Amino acid sequence: xxxxxxxxxxxxxxxxxxxxxxxxQTSGFNGLFWYQQHxxxxxxxxxxxxxxxxxxxxxxxxxxxxxxxxxxxxxKELQMKDSASYLCAVKDSNYxxxxxxxxxLIIKP
Amino acid sequence: IAGITQAPTxxxxxxxxxxxxxCTQDMRHNAMYWYRQDLGLGLRLIHYSNTAGTTGKGEVPDxxxxxxxxxxxxxxxxxSAVPSQTSVYFCASSQGQADGYTFGSGTRLxxx
Numbered sequence: 708x709x710x711x712x713x714x715x716x717x718x719x720x721x722x723x724x725x726x727x728x729x730x731x732q733t734s735g736f737n738g739l740f741w742y743q744q745h746x747x748x749x750x751x752x753x754x755x756x757x758x759x760x761x762x763x764x765x766x767x768x769x770x771x772x773x774x775x776x777x778x779x780x781x782x783k784e785l786q787m788k789d790s791a792s793y794l795c796a797v798k799d800s801n802y803x804x805x806x807x808x809x810x811x812l813i814i815k816p
Numbered sequence: 817i818a819g820i821t822q823a824p825t826x827x828x829x830x831x832x833x834x835x836x837x838x839c840t841q842d843m844r845h846n847a848m849y850w851y852r853q854d855l856g857l858g859l860r861l862i863h864y865s866n867t868a869g870t871t872g873k874g875e876v877p878d879x880x881x882x883x884x885x886x887x888x889x890x891x892x893x894x895x896s897a898v899p900s901q902t903s904v905y906f907c908a909s910s911q912g913q914a915d916g917y918t919f920g921s922g923t924r925l926x927x928x
């Protein structure tokens with residue numbers, strides 16, 4: 708079966724750095740996405756990785772290792788508004804998105 | 817403002833009733849999707865449509881039906897609602913296979 712694993716919940720301090728990991732086992736791979744979802748709202752696109760390596764976008768970076776079936780989302784200079792759930796999703800061989808259950812990130816002052 | 821509009825925002829529905837959740841996009845995206853999101857389970861695909869006139873079943877299609885008469889609209893129908901269909905429903909769209917999804921604001925449905 709297809710599976711995406713990420714931690715259920717993480718806590719970090721305002722101004723710090725946090726890394727959210729995602730491991731996947733899917734039938735084929737056509738890209739990995741990270742989404743942010745604030746409570747009661749829709750998911751919004753953060754990043755896309757299809758090749759190995761690090762993609763940086765402002766305070767957020769995403770890393771991919773296809774050989775290890777592994778990705779992480781790195782958030783720097785954490786702000787209170789970064790408190791949200793972070794969803795990892797992989798496009799399989801049929802270009803369908805397979806979603807992880809999400810990581811709830813709690814930021815403390 | 818380009819995007820996806822879902823209606824209603826929330827609904828309480830008696831079990832056994834029929835209900836259609838509406839989804840309209842103005843981005844001319846080819847593909848559209850319906851997901852349900854339940855606590856601890858993440859997003860699960862109900863039905864999808866790769867282009868107008870075609871639909872397909874996702875991971876949890878039972879009890880739901882969809883149609884795609886044109887590019888913009890992708891309604892989701894619950895023929896006879898059951899309490900296990902209580903969930904938050906998201907409609908999404910994407911332009912191409914390599915693209916991310918744009919989501920609507922969701923419909924919170926409670927079946928009692």
